Amino acid sequence: MDKIFASFTLGGAFAVISALAVFFFQLNQGIRIRKILSAVLFVNILLLLKDILLYVLPEDGTDTLSQTLIILNNLIIGVNFLYVYELLKTGVVSKRTVVLSTGMFLIFPVIFLIFGGGVIYGIAQTFSVIYLIVALLHIIYYGRKYEFFVKRNYSDPDRMEVAWLWSSVVIFSVLFLFSRVVYLVDSYYYNAFYYFLTAGVWIFVSYRTWGYKQLLHEDMEEPGENMQQEYVVEIKTSETGGDHDAKIKEPRNDYHFTEELNKMREGDFFCRHPKISLVELAEMLKTNRTTLSSYINGVLKITFYDLTNDARIRHAISFLESENFSLKQEELAAECGFNSLSTFRRVFIDKVGCSPKEYLSMRNTK
Numbered sequence: 001m002d003k004i005f006a007s008f009t010l011g012g013a014f015a016v017i018s019a020l021a022v023f024f025f026q027l028n029q030g031i032r033i034r035k036i037l038s039a040v041l042f043v044n045i046l047l048l049l050k051d052i053l054l055y056v057l058p059e060d061g062t063d064t065l066s067q068t069l070i071i072l073n074n075l076i077i078g079v080n081f082l083y084v085y086e087l088l089k090t091g092v093v094s095k096r097t098v099v100l101s102t103g104m105f106l107i108f109p110v111i112f113l114i115f116g117g118g119v120i121y122g123i124a125q126t127f128s129v130i131y132l133i134v135a136l137l138h139i140i141y142y143g144r145k146y147e148f149f150v151k152r153n154y155s156d157p158d159r160m161e162v163a164w165l166w167s168s169v170v171i172f173s174v175l176f177l178f179s180r181v182v183y184l185v186d187s188y189y190y191n192a193f194y195y196f197l198t199a200g201v202w203i204f205v206s207y208r209t210w211g212y213k214q215l216l217h218e219d220m221e222e223p224g225e226n227m228q229q230e231y232v233v234e235i236k237t238s239e240t241g242g243d244h245d246a247k248i249k250e251p252r253n254d255y256h257f258t259e260e261l262n263k264m265r266e267g268d269f270f271c272r273h274p275k276i277s278l279v280e281l282a283e284m285l286k287t288n289r290t291t292l293s294s295y296i297n298g299v300l301k302i303t304f305y306d307l308t309n310d311a312r313i314r315h316a317i318s319f320l321e322s323e324n325f326s327l328k329q330e331e332l333a334a335e336c337g338f339n340s341l342s343t344f345r346r347v348f349i350d351k352v353g354c355s356p357k358e359y360l361s362m363r364n365t366k
Contacts, residue, residue: 006188006195007055013199014048017041020206033086033214036093040083041202047076048195067121068113073179074128075105080172081135087165088142090215104131125180132173139169149220151305152293153278155270158339159213164204171201218289255295257285270311271337278304312336313351316344320360329356 021041028034050069078101086093108124143162150157175197182190264270273280281304282292296304316336319325327335333344348356 002188003055006191009192009195010048010051010055013195014045014052016199017048017202018045020202021045024206024209031214032090033083033209033212036083036086037206037209040079041206043079044076044198044202047073051195064113064116068109071112071121071124072105072109074108074124075102076179077128077132077135077176078102078105081139084139084165084169084172085142087162087209087212087214088139088146090217090220128176132176136169136173145220146215148303149215151303152297153215153219153289153304155273155277155305155308155337156275156339156343157305158275158343159211160215164208168201168205168208171197175201254287254291255299257287257292258295260285261295265307265311268315270308271315271335274337274339276308308337309347310351312338313348316348316356317352317359320356321363325360332356 021038021044024034024038024041028038050072054066054069082093082098082101085097104127108120108127112120112124143166146162150160154160175194178190178194178197182194270276278293278296279289282289285292293304296302296307300307302310313336316332319327319332319335329344330341333341336344338344338347345355348354348359352359354362
C-alpha cells in the first residue's frame with residue numbers, strides 16, 4: 001500500500017511538471033526566460049522517469065544500476081540553477097554555461113556505471129554538495145547586483161522583484177538534500193512527500209515566471225567609476241606659445257537637465273508617472289541613460305528608485321499634513337504614484353520611520 005501511494009504521488013508530480021513544460025514550450029511568446037524554464041522542466045521530467053524506472057526495477061541484482069541512477073539525480077542541481085542564474089543575469093545561459101553546469105553531473109554516472117566502486121559514488125555525492133554551496137554563494141552575489149540594477153533603472157519594480165525566488169532557491173536546495181535522505185531511508189512516505197513538494201514548488205515557480213519581467217541587457221551594464229564622456233579641446237598655437245596646435249582632454253559636463261530634474265522632484269511629476277523608467281526619463285530630459293545614471297548615482301549618490309520614491313513620499317507627507325486630509329490609504333498611495341498599498345507602506349516606513357497611519361496619528365496629537 002505504501003508503494004502504491006508513493007507511485008501515485010510520483011505519477012501526479014510527473015503529470016503536473018509535464019503539463020507545465022508543454023505549456024511553456026507552446027505559449028512562451030518568444031520570451032527567453034520562459035523558454036529556458038520549459039527546457040529545465042523537460043529535464044526534470046526525464047529525471048522523474050528515472051525514478052519511475054527505479055520503482056519498476058526488480059529489487060535484487062540491480063544495485064549498480066540503481067546507484068548510477070541516484071548519481072544521475074544530482075543533475076537536477078546543475079539544471080535548476082541554470083534557470084536561477086538566467087533569472088538574475090539576463091543572457092547568462094549559453095551552450096558553454098550549460099556544458100559547464102551539467103557536464104560533471106553527466107560524467108560521474110558514466111564512470112560509476114563502467115567502473116563501479118564506493119569511492120566514485122562518494123566523490124560524486126560530495127561534488128554535488130560542494131557545487132550546491134558554491135551555487136548558493138553565486139546566487140547571493142548575483143541577487144544583490146540584480147536588486148541594484150533594478151533600482152538603478154526602474155521607479156516601480158513591479159513584476160521584477162525576486163523575493164519569491166529566494167524562497168524557491170531555499171526549497172530547491174532543501175529538496176535536493178531531502179532526496180539524499182529519501183534514498184538512504186528508503187521510505188515510500190518520504191518519497192511521496194518529496195514528489196508532492198517538488199510539484200508544488202514548480203507550480204509556484206511557473207506562476208511567478210509567467211508574470212516576471214526580465215531586465216534588459218543594457219539595464220545590467222556595469223556602471224563605470226567615471227561615466228562622463230570626454231571631449232577634445234583644440235588650443236591654437238598662439239594661445240600656448242608652441243609650434244603646433246595642442247589637444248587636451250577635459251571632462252564633459254552634460255548635466256544640462258539638472259534644473260528640470262529638480263523641478264520634477266519638487267513637484268508631482270513622479271506621482272503622475274508611476275511606472276517611469278530611467279530610459280523614459282532620459283528621453284524627456286533630452287539626454288541619454290548613461291549620463292542621467294551618472295548624475296543620479298555619482299552626483300546625487302542615490303539610485304533612480306530612491307530618487308523617484310523620495311519625491312513621492314514628500315508628496316504623501318504634504319497630503320498627510322494638510323488640514324482637510326480625508327483620503328484612504330489606498331487612495332493616497334495611488335495619488336502619490338504607488339501601484340500597491342503594500343509597496344507604499346513599505347517605502348514610507350523605510351524613509352519616514354513609521355507607517356502613514358502612525359504619521360497621521362502623530363500629526364493629529366500635536
